[in-house]
Amino acid sequence: MGVRRALEPDRGRLLSGLDLDAWLAATLGAAPRDRARFVRALTHGSQSGDNYERLEFLGDRVLGLTIADWLYERFPNEPEGALSKRLNALVTGAACADVARALGVVPHLKLGKQARDDGAADSDNVLGDVMEALIGALYLDAGFGAARDFVRGLWADRIDHQGKAPQHPKSALQEWAAAKGRRPPEYAILDRSGPHHAPRFTVKVSIGKLAEATGEGASKQEAETAAAVALLAEVAG
Template sequence: MTLSKETLDWIALQAGQPPRELTVWVEALTHGSTGETFDYQRLEFLGDRVLGLVIAEWLFERNDAPEGKLSQRLNALVSRESCARVARSIDLAAHMRLGKQARADGGMESDNILGDIIESLIGACQLDHGFAAARTMVRNWFGDAVEGRAGQKKHPKSALQEWAAGNRRKPPEYELVDRSGPDHASRFTVRVSVRGVGEATGEGDSKQQAETAAAERFLDEHG
């Protein structure tokens, strides 16, 4: 089982070092819909516990709030929605392994799947590189949320959706206009348009990455 060079480089960036045990990272990125004999759920279980410990330690260090306040803050930071926001900020969807039907059903944008895989990746980092590396990964990912900066920089697709609504326009429409290259190294081109405003195109190694690039370019040109 292999991963694309782009995904391997992305993993190295997130973990702070290249993967050593590749199979654990493949498992972490794999949804049950692929039909493989493995998926991310066991690593999600581990990563959930590591995430909770790291955030709890972090909150304990930062203030002297009572247990009830700390617990309330912890629950908000490790929630499914919080994990999904982290997933979108690092473009996780471009690297997830989902089956065709799950993709068609919107799995690449599902908060549940995005959040679960964030936790499974933390579990993979714990197994492959140890707790110190997993701790650093969590602190890098959740720093904005812990420091109260979450939401200041939105994912381009979310930002474009809000821009269209704020300008009383219909939601942006995404269209795949080109796909080239072999299956293991495909290149996608996507056009996004907002009726009555204009359009922009973006490219990427996945449809989701191309959509993100197109949304970002649209905002640069028309936002």
């Protein structure tokens, strides 16, 4: 099955109102060989035990390999550390969720009533996992080449606009503390709330008794990053 360049975001939103078969054909460039596999990729655990989790596991690895290979090709003079920073920024759950929204995934999600009422359709955790599950489904349906082309079409603008390798806020905060002769940052979870599919974490980060800040996010990692951003603004801004 040939896969055309991924839909532009606006076109993806226009097609999101179509039925699933039309949306899949437009998104993938052709009807999938195994439709059920893509239905599974769009199905949350609150709807069925036959859900996206295994496909998400596979798609996560396909996405990581595709982006890593692409970065190795695009930035031949960058060291491993810079490539890792780029990779980490491009494959976050939030980045995958943004791609899923632009592609028009949301109307086709299969959620249980409680999960839908709890806002799972707009959860970065859920949408990020579904995006990876769709990549995994395409890998099984049409092979690695098709999955790679699909990812490259969807992530092209993100790589083109990335510019300098981004410094992760947690790394930046740790480097700032080391440069100032301070203790390494310490992170602690203050609160976890919300349902399983859409949790909210509150995390505190502190550098000894010098300063502290809190951050919130849909995952522990996201909350730690938000806290690091807040503390960096306070001590290094």
